[in-house]
Amino acid sequence: MSAIVPTPSYVSGIGPQPLLYRTVGEVLAFAAQHWPERDALVVCHQGLRLTYRELDERVTALARSLLAWGLNPGDRVAIWSPNNSQWILTLFAAARAGLILVNINPAYRTSELQHTLRNVGCRALILAPSYKASDFVSIVRSLLPDGSMLGAGRINCPAFPKLELLVQLGDEPIERFLSFEELQDCGAGVANDRLDALGRELDPDQPINVQFTSGTTGLPKGATLTHFNIVNNGYFVGEGMRFGPEDRVCIPVPLYHCFGMVLGVLAVVTHGSTMVFPSESFEPEAVLRAVAAERCTALYGVPTMFIAELEHPNFREFDLSSLRTGVMAGAPCPIAVMRRVVNEMHMREVTICYGMTETGPVSFQSHVNDPLEKRVSTVGRIHPHLQVKIVDAQGRVVPRGSPGELLTRGYSVMRGYWGDPDRTAEVIDPACWMHTGDLAVLDDEGYCNIVGRVKDMIIRGGENIYPREIEEFLYRHPKVLDVAVVGIFDRRYGEEVCAVIRLREGVTADPDEVRAFCRGQIAHYKVPKYVRFVSEFPLTVSGKVQKYLLREQIEREMGIRREGTA
Numbered sequence: 260m261s262a263i264v265p266t267p268s269y270v271s272g273i274g275p276q277p278l279l280y281r282t283v284g285e286v287l288a289f290a291a292q293h294w295p296e297r298d299a300l301v302v303c304h305q306g307l308r309l310t311y312r313e314l315d316e317r318v319t320a321l322a323r324s325l326l327a328w329g330l331n332p333g334d335r336v337a338i339w340s341p342n343n344s345q346w347i348l349t350l351f352a353a354a355r356a357g358l359i360l361v362n363i364n365p366a367y368r369t370s371e372l373q374h375t376l377r378n379v380g381c382r383a384l385i386l387a388p389s390y391k392a393s394d395f396v397s398i399v400r401s402l403l404p405d406g407s408m409l410g411a412g413r414i415n416c417p418a419f420p421k422l423e424l425l426v427q428l429g430d431e432p433i434e435r436f437l438s439f440e441e442l443q444d445c446g447a448g449v450a451n452d453r454l455d456a457l458g459r460e461l462d463p464d465q466p467i468n469v470q471f472t473s474g475t476t477g478l479p480k481g482a483t484l485t486h487f488n489i490v491n492n493g494y495f496v497g498e499g500m501r502f503g504p505e506d507r508v509c510i511p512v513p514l515y516h517c518f519g520m521v522l523g524v525l526a527v528v529t530h531g532s533t534m535v536f537p538s539e540s541f542e543p544e545a546v547l548r549a550v551a552a553e554r555c556t557a558l559y560g561v562p563t564m565f566i567a568e569l570e571h572p573n574f575r576e577f578d579l580s581s582l583r584t585g586v587m588a589g590a591p592c593p594i595a596v597m598r599r600v601v602n603e604m605h606m607r608e609v610t611i612c613y614g615m616t617e618t619g620p621v622s623f624q625s626h627v628n629d630p631l632e633k634r635v636s637t638v639g640r641i642h643p644h645l646q647v648k649i650v651d652a653q654g655r656v657v658p659r660g661s662p663g664e665l666l667t668r669g670y671s672v673m674r675g676y677w678g679d680p681d682r683t684a685e686v687i688d689p690a691c692w693m694h695t696g697d698l699a700v701l702d703d704e705g706y707c708n709i710v711g712r713v714k715d716m717i718i719r720g721g722e723n724i725y726p727r728e729i730e731e732f733l734y735r736h737p738k739v740l741d742v743a744v745v746g747i748f749d750r751r752y753g754e755e756v757c758a759v760i761r762l763r764e765g766v767t768a769d770p771d772e773v774r775a776f777c778r779g780q781i782a783h784y785k786v787p788k789y790v791r792f793v794s795e796f797p798l799t800v801s802g803k804v805q806k807y808l809l810r811e812q813i814e815r816e817m818g819i820r821r822e823g824t825a
């Protein structure tokens with residue numbers, strides 16, 4: 260008798276709907292035709308409300324202006340701003356004009372901005388004047404010498420040879436910048452016919468968006484996504500929650516990230532639902548207020564956000580009974596928090612999504628029909644039209660129930676990292692599988708659990724942090740001989756950054772000095788919360804730092820215990 264053949268850890272998603280072959284611009288035009296008078300966009304902190312017809316008109320006008328200014332299809336336009344209506348207008352207007360939108364994280368500081376603008380060769384940068392403690396205008400001025408800013412937003416700077424236009428958001432005019440309103444006004448000379456003709460030439464398979472993800476080897480990499488990647492991923496995320504024109508979705512997650520832009524904007528617009536932005540960046544009370552005031556039916560967030568909302572002192576004052584569904588994603592989702600979201604926030608159909616920027620992002624999602632137990636304890640099943648396999652260190656598919664690295668293939672996988680075929684080839688193999696670096700287990704029914712990471716990455720409150728990037732930065736400190744950055748368990752943020760440093764002979768240092776060295780140069784969430792000094796690291800025989808031992812050692816010293824996640 261032959262041996263029983265185990266079921267391989269391979270799943271392929273089917274669904275009742277075919278893939279959409281539409282551009283991002285067409286998706287909005289479709290919504291404006293079908294649901295012209297329904298609310299498309301509510302931005303609470305700007306007191307703004309637009310129907311699909313109004314949003315489409317404003318987007319058309321801005322797309323004409325971008326062309327009138329001289330931008331051409333394929334040019335890169337960067338946006339560096341927290342959430343606001345201009346972000347949404349820019350997203351759709353750029354797409355309609357065939358421009359590639361480059362999302363820049365508002366937490367980025369000087370060195371990261373410089374890298375992203377140069378790496379992708381942006382022709383235009385649209386920026387908020389400031390964000391929290393960060394003065395964006397000063398950062399830009401520190402990179403562009405005075406003589407390079409020619410007035411009315413025009414730039415001529417050898418250090419950024421491609422950059423030609425700076426556009427500012429905000430009410431106060433800033434010397435030598437073009438204001439967003441001025442930009443909007445320059446489209447009169449471009450006829451709608453030209454835009455329509457251009458629209459017919461755009462192809463859903465063209466790249467339309469670059470989203471930066473941190474890298475294992477230092478600087479952020481630009482994941483290049485096509486219309487087809489993100490339109491479909493957004494559409495199927497919305498299908499997973501049964502979105503329709505009646506749904507009103509509260510989006511407190513950032514637009515620069517795929518959670519806001521794809522799971523948020525595109526899932527909503529492909530279904531004629533309403534986007535509700537409570538604030539420019541996450542504020543728990545603003546979220547609770549927006550859900551209650553706008554009668555939202557869905558709410559998004561990384562686990563940290565839901566924890567902050569549930570623990571807010573005024574939580575009970577808000578009527579959240581309109582909520583039905585939503586998404587928790589971006590980091591391991593604690594089972595206890597999922598249960599509270601179902602019971603105390605009325606999100607009985609809440610779903611968990613798993614994915615990564617490079618795959619559009621979502622590849623697993625629990626479905627509103629899945630049993631509650633599966634919905635709170637797994638990341639659900641494979642998304643329609645995608646494939647996943649789980650492999651061992653030799654690349655062989657493991658049997659169901661065994662852990663291994665999760666690989667994704669299908670329509671959602673990015674084109675590659677912008678201008679970097681070598682690093683693209685490190686993650687997408689010749690058979691088109693994207694190697695995620697996440698460790699997962701598939702059960703017999705196809706439900707997936709994310710059990711760890713092969714990649715050296717920390718997730719702090721939904722922000723990915725690659726220790727390598729911080730380590731390389733800290734090596735520049737004259738007192739640092741060697742450094743290892745690890746993620747320490749934290750109940751609120753999931754993980755916190757800890758830099759473990761070996762100092763050079765004969766010098767002393769304190770944690771504040773190390774943190775001060777980082778501030779202003781790297782994003783605040785990458786600045787180590789904990790800094791510890793040691794005389795040696797636990798090493799493997801081959802001399803590599805054993806980070807899991809180091810992390811365990813520090814968590815033990817600090818009296819920290821990890822908790823269960825989905």
Ligand code: AMP
Pocket residue numbers: 472517587588589590591592611612613614615616617620638695696697709712718723825
């Ligand atoms: P990003 O590219 O910023 O979307 O981050 C992707 C990474 O976030 C993945 O590779 C995972 O490590 C992690 N991640 C996303 N969603 C989940 C989830 N539901 N559970 C555990 N980890 C997740």
